[in-house]
Amino acid sequence: MDIPFLSLKALNKPYTAELEKAFHHFLNRGFYMLSDSVRQFESEFAAFCSAPFCVGVANGLDALELIMQSMELEKGAEVIVPANTYYASILSVLNVGLTPVLVEPDPHTFLLDPANAEKAITGKTAAILAVNLYGKMCDYDALGTLARKYNLKLITDAAQSHGARYKCSTDCPGADAIAYSFYPTKNLGALSDAGAVVTHHEALAQAVRARRNYGSEVRYQFDHLGKNSRLSELQAAFLSIKLRYLDAETERRRELAARYLSGIRNEQIILPPAETTHEDAWHLFVVRTPDREKLKAYLQGHGIGFDVHYPVPPHRQKALAAFNHLSLPVTEEIHRTVLSLPLNGTLSDRDADRIITTLNQYA
Ligand SMILES: Cc1ncc(COP(=O)(O)O)c(C=O)c1O
Structure with a gap:
């Protein structure tokens, strides 16, 4: 499923x-x-x-x-x-x-x-x-x-x-x-x-x-x-x-993020930081991986949805031609390697665990 x-x-x-x-x-x-x-x-x-x-x-x-x-x-x-x-x-x-x-x-x-x-x-x-x-x-x-x-x-x-x-x-x-x-x-x-x-x-x-x-x-x-x-x-x-339901939904997002953070163990998947000075709203759970195309194909093969936020940095967009010459290596590396995992109020613990297991088996 x-x-x-x-x-x-x-x-x-x-x-x-x-x-x-x-x-x-x-x-x-x-x-x-x-x-x-x-x-x-x-x-x-x-x-x-x-x-x-x-x-x-x-x-x-x-x-x-x-x-x-x-x-x-x-x-x-x-x-x-x-x-x-x-x-x-x-x-x-x-x-x-x-x-x-x-x-x-x-x-x-x-x-x-x-x-x-x-x-x-x-x-x-x-x-x-x-x-x-x-x-x-x-x-x-x-x-x-x-x-x-x-x-x-x-x-x-x-x-x-x-x-x-x-x-x-x-x-x-x-x-x-x-x-x-x-x-x-x-x-x-x-x-x-x-x-x-x-x-x-x-x-x-x-x-x-x-x-x-x-x-x-x-x-x-x-x-x-x-x-x-x-x-x-x-x-x-x-x-x-x-x-009225936002606080409860945010709590659920935090629970799921904590589950991912403690469960995902794979050298090819770099986890986002777990914050201390603030409580994250976890709009997105964004990991990084050296070969994104490979991970995308793997997740697709296992029926797991994902998204990329974002594939092309703003300064490389055609509409921002005046900025195209800029060299911003940190930004470019982020855009080259990020991938967002499912994380929202409708995700069950069971599905989160299936995502964790699948990621841990990724080679
Ligand atoms: C960081 C950020 N800024 C601004 C916007 C613009 O919001 P809207 O699409 O409602 O105009 C978005 C929405 O996608 C966003 O993610």
Whole structure:
């Protein structure tokens, strides 16, 4: 029997009755845009993130762009970004007329390396964009110190880290604003596109709130050049339901990750680090292996699903031609060797054990 990498249908099945009820309520109530469900979810998600303000937006890319636009960073200013991230982190910087400066990650955690970030700071640097890749929290003590020392904005891309904890808190301390995606595959996933900006700064929250709705806070009065990036009322209702189960789902992810970490023993499979200063949300369980094509064929032959996050680094993408000349050996090695194993709330202990045994027999 096959073990899929991820089945969204199976993932949402336990919530069917509640989601259907929410849809009927939405349909019958007749307020389809920016109404009670969006406000309720914003307030619940802010509390979940240990922050006072949350603004729902249309997706994670918009959340990043709206943050940088609302900070009114000078056009062309530099934003330090980890070179090994999902393409959207870097695209967001370019889309708002800023200049991404790609830095090599920590080879152990794959996260933004504060020492490399510091070396990349110039007179033109305006912000650091940290990415909580695969569900792991970045080193916020070091990054916060850096941002204060050089008077930079610290922005977090938390599209993959809902529910992660840094020193026991779901907050990313020192970050001026945090961008979330609720794309269906995320740890907190809607049933369509959705996103949010979370912040401790009221003025920033207000600016994002206006900009997500054409730059308008008062009806038909436009104070900013905004866009249409409203969080869907229906998706907000769905997200409120799923948020109630997020802690339990994250716990299950942690149990499965611990099972993999203690069970997989094979010299050809390099395990991800087990964190101590923070609790990982384990969005992805990413191993590394020297011959990925061989491991892919082996897993396929054994009916075990997998994915690769990500096969081509951003600076090697055709769309980022201006960055193609860069040599970033750590990033390139990561992209050449990573492979993601199934890890989500629908995976049983039995299936996890079958994956472990199969991997341990891999030669
Ligand atoms: C790290 C990271 N940043 C940004 C995004 C963009 O989010 P969205 O697809 O909701 O625009 C994603 C989503 O895939 C992501 O994984």
